Amino acid sequence: MSAIYHYILGATLLFGAAPAIFAQSNADLAKLEAEYRAYSNELLVVAGAIDSLKRQISERSKRIETIENPDSRGYLEQRKLEKILQESQRISTQVAKLEKQQRTVSEKLERNIRLLRSGYESMLEMKISAISAAESSEDKQEQYAALEGLRNRLYELKSQNQEAQYHLDMPALAISSEDSPAKIRQKADLLKDQEDKIRLVSLLLLKRRNDFKKELKLRVRLDDLMTDLALFDQQDEYLANFSAPKSAAVYSSDRIEVDLTSASTKTLYFDVKQPFNYKSLSIDEVEYLIKDLAQQEEILRAKADSLSSRAIEFYKAADELKKSN
Amino acid sequence: MTVKKLSTISVIAAFLLLANTLVFSQTWRVKNRIQASVESDDNITETIAIDSQPFIQGNSLRLLIHSSATRRARQFRAAFVYKGGIQSYFNNKFENKLIHEISGQASRKLWKFVFGLRFNGRLKIFLNNNFDYGLATTGGFLGLPTIFGLTIEAAVSQTSLDYSHSNEFDLEEFRYSIVFSKKINYRLFLKLQPFFANTAFDERPVFIFQEFENNKLVDSGRKRKDEIYSMEIKAVLTKPFLFTVGYQWRRNDSNDKAFAFSYHQLSCTFALPLPGDFLLRSAAAAQFKKYRYMVATLPITGDPEQSESNFMIIDLSKDLNAGATVILRLALHNNESTLRNHFYRKKILNLGFDFRF
Numbered sequence: 001m002s003a004i005y006h007y008i009l010g011a012t013l014l015f016g017a018a019p020a021i022f023a024q025s026n027a028d029l030a031k032l033e034a035e036y037r038a039y040s041n042e043l044l045v046v047a048g049a050i051d052s053l054k055r056q057i058s059e060r061s062k063r064i065e066t067i068e069n070p071d072s073r074g075y076l077e078q079r080k081l082e083k084i085l086q087e088s089q090r091i092s093t094q095v096a097k098l099e100k101q102q103r104t105v106s107e108k109l110e111r112n113i114r115l116l117r118s119g120y121e122s123m124l125e126m127k128i129s130a131i132s133a134a135e136s137s138e139d140k141q142e143q144y145a146a147l148e149g150l151r152n153r154l155y156e157l158k159s160q161n162q163e164a165q166y167h168l169d170m171p172a173l174a175i176s177s178e179d180s181p182a183k184i185r186q187k188a189d190l191l192k193d194q195e196d197k198i199r200l201v202s203l204l205l206l207k208r209r210n211d212f213k214k215e216l217k218l219r220v221r222l223d224d225l226m227t228d229l230a231l232f233d234q235q236d237e238y239l240a241n242f243s244a245p246k247s248a249a250v251y252s253s254d255r256i257e258v259d260l261t262s263a264s265t266k267t268l269y270f271d272v273k274q275p276f277n278y279k280s281l282s283i284d285e286v287e288y289l290i291k292d293l294a295q296q297e298e299i300l301r302a303k304a305d306s307l308s309s310r311a312i313e314f315y316k317a318a319d320e321l322k323k324s325n
Numbered sequence: 326m327t328v329k330k331l332s333t334i335s336v337i338a339a340f341l342l343l344a345n346t347l348v349f350s351q352t353w354r355v356k357n358r359i360q361a362s363v364e365s366d367d368n369i370t371e372t373i374a375i376d377s378q379p380f381i382q383g384n385s386l387r388l389l390i391h392s393s394a395t396r397r398a399r400q401f402r403a404a405f406v407y408k409g410g411i412q413s414y415f416n417n418k419f420e421n422k423l424i425h426e427i428s429g430q431a432s433r434k435l436w437k438f439v440f441g442l443r444f445n446g447r448l449k450i451f452l453n454n455n456f457d458y459g460l461a462t463t464g465g466f467l468g469l470p471t472i473f474g475l476t477i478e479a480a481v482s483q484t485s486l487d488y489s490h491s492n493e494f495d496l497e498e499f500r501y502s503i504v505f506s507k508k509i510n511y512r513l514f515l516k517l518q519p520f521f522a523n524t525a526f527d528e529r530p531v532f533i534f535q536e537f538e539n540n541k542l543v544d545s546g547r548k549r550k551d552e553i554y555s556m557e558i559k560a561v562l563t564k565p566f567l568f569t570v571g572y573q574w575r576r577n578d579s580n581d582k583a584f585a586f587s588y589h590q591l592s593c594t595f596a597l598p599l600p601g602d603f604l605l606r607s608a609a610a611a612q613f614k615k616y617r618y619m620v621a622t623l624p625i626t627g628d629p630e631q632s633e634s635n636f637m638i639i640d641l642s643k644d645l646n647a648g649a650t651v652i653l654r655l656a657l658h659n660n661e662s663t664l665r666n667h668f669y670r671k672k673i674l675n676l677g678f679d680f681r682f
Contacts, residue, residue, distance in 0.1 A: 215567065218596040219567060225596075226594070227389075228360065231410045232410055284404065288397055
């Protein structure tokens with residue numbers, strides 16, 4: 001008995017200490033900050049490359065404009081035009097590839113910012129507790145300085161994340177000086193249409209999240225029942241298996257990425273229009289999924305609000321232009 | 326196992342748990358549940374029906390602590406669960422017991438593979454008798470890349486069982502299993518799990534022909550060894566209720582004829598939400614066990630609650646608020662007792678509260 005006693009005691013200590021071993025919150029944040037820098041740099045490089053390529057396309061467009069019209073165009077000019085068009089096509093393909101890369105990196109950056117924010121928010125709470133616990137005024141000053149640093153970083157991340165969200169998926173609509181009131185209203189209608197689509201997706205997400213919550217409750221409660229039985233009344237293998245920690249074999253492989261709307265490249269963890277079987281996920285996975293969904297809903301709502309306010313601005317502009325005419 | 330040792334473990338476990346809850350709550354997801362209940366059991370000693378002794382009825386207080394901590398990163402998962410229980414009888418002190426169970430799992434994803442380790446330890450301590458035992462399982466698993474929506478996980482584990490009062494039922498088991506799981510549609514999930522296990526008893530003798538000779542069993546001088554083959558299939562159906570149904574076939578080959586058997590087990594669980602924050606839960610299992618040889622009646626295990634089982638549990642609960650639930654539970658058992666092929670019946674009624682935080 002003594003051997004097994006020491007065995008279990010050792011394992012208790014090991015697993016009990018596991019959080020300490022794996023916590024490494026500061027190390028995680030440092031790693032996330034490194035990723036943040038890498039993604040930001042990559043985005044800058046890609047954006048620079050896209051700008052350069054777009055300039056080349058613009059330059060070729062101007063060259064095309066200088067070529068005479070088809071009726072009077074000669075053989076050499078025709079060849080020149082074809083060559084420029086081919087080059088433009090090649091450059092456009094490169095731009096499309098780079099834009100895809102830009103979207104992927106932007107999404108990674110967005111996720112990275114969310115994780116960083118969550119980490120810093122936790123640290124902020126700890127710092128606030130540390131200030132209350134600090135005995136000397138020097139300690140308090142030091143903690144305040146650290147707190148201020150954390151707050152500034154959080155503010156930067158928050159504003160950057162919002163900027164990224166609005167920037168990423170908004171349709172590139174703007175009022176041009178040549179637009180008539182009717183044209184501006186058309187653009188406003190388009191923005192409203194985008195808003196409606198995003199609000200619909202947000203509603204679908206909410207419905208899905210509520211479904212998850214309902215089933216999660218059933219699974220947790222059934223698991224609790226099995227735990228009670230297995231612990232006290234019946235050491236049946238069937239019950240023990242039920243209440244044991246579930247397999248962690250399912251990672252993000254079950255997540256299906258899809259385009260939300262034609263105007264949005266924001267990806268979700270699954271197709272909101274398709275039923276999603278989450279039985280393969282452990283209870284913890286479902287809990288995390290619910291949390292993720294809530295964040296996604298928040299982002300979508302912010303986007304829809306932004307589109308709505310832009311549409312209102314467009315309608316106002318159209319009205320004012322009509323009055324002035 | 327002395328109460329002193331147990332107390333040490335309890336204190337350490339509680340301390341580590343609290344420390345983890347307070348210090349690491351920002352990186353670990355920690356959940357706790359405490360249950361306090363009163364229980365009435367009409368056969369606390371698991372007396373078999375043919376015994377001339379009457380059943381002993383007893384009432385007890387039960388306390389349960391269930392805590393879990395999980396950590397999740399992109400390529401890493403860890404889970405840690407502690408379950409502790411105390412049952413104190415009003416009159417039948419010899420049945421008072423303490424139970425500690427600790428389990429954990431950590432896994433890491435490398436490319437499309439998942440590697441992981443699992444551990445489970447259980448200590449059951451009777452405060453006024455010497456049937457204490459410890460059970461420990463360690464193992465590793467490998468999750469393979471998903472093929473056509475089929476999730477495959479291979480696992481190997483080692484289990485040790487150690488009774489404090491005797492070595493007769495102490496054993497060591499190596500188990501090799503593979504789990505195939507697949508979602509069929511958004512309401513149905515299927516799981517298939519075959520496994521093979523090798524069990525070696527430390528000192529359990531094999532008796533010759535299992536026959537009495539001058540009222541004594543003749544020891545063959547060999548130790549009991551079993552080989553277990555099993556196949557289990559489980560289906561999970563959902564919306565608006567949660568329903569699980571399972572079937573398990575198991576064959577136990579043993580060098581001791583008394584323990585060569587096979588069984589079929591049917592099991593099901595369901596949870597159904599009812600209006601007014603009520604929830605109906607149920608679990609049931611029916612086992613059809615067949616011993617291959619008619620031999621002398623022998624004890625199977627040292628702990629009656631480890632015996633094979635038929636049971637049915639009906640549980641009605643109501644959420645009082647987000648964190649508190651009142652529970653009324655009825656459990657009916659018809660289990661094989663510590664003696665081979667002899668069954669006992671019992672009825673347990675439980676009324677209690679769950680607190681979650």
